[in-house]
Amino acid sequence: MANRSAEAVWEGTLKEGKGSLKLSSGAFEGAYSYTSRFEEGTGTNPEELIAAAHAGCFTMALGAGLERAGTPAEHLHTDAKVHLEPVDGKLSITRVELVTEGRVPGIDEAAFLEQAEGARANCIISRALPATEIVLTARLLS
Secondary structure, eight states: OOOOOEEEEEESOTTTOEEEEEETTSSOEEEEEHHHHHSSOSSBOHHHHHHHHHHHHHHHHHHHHHHHTTOOOSEEEEEEEEEEEEETTEEEEEEEEEEEEEEOTTOOHHHHHHHHHHHHHHSHHHHHOTTSEEEEEEEEEO
16 A cells, blocks of 8 residues: 655744645645634644644545445535534543535435445544544435
């Protein structure tokens, strides 16, 4: 299996400094700062990138599970929200909320929810975050 990498550069103090994040694939490069991470400033942050990774991983895992079950999806959409909160005086990712919806011909709501739960539990990013609560809301579209 391939290894994936990214790089980060930071210059300056925590609050006045600035940095950049870059994926080795070249698919993304963006600025980050104290304000983009802990306030509402312009730029990205590591938690947002985790949310993107989790949404992508989960959605792909759900699609694969549906295909294996003989009911491939026409359309899947997932939002991921990463919660950053203090725990014992240290900021921590405490919860990820996954909200997904899918248009899947030939499947009922119960089977869709079962496939979504399997993807939540078994996607690579979910398994990389064992100390984090992962909450799932799934809806089958007609």
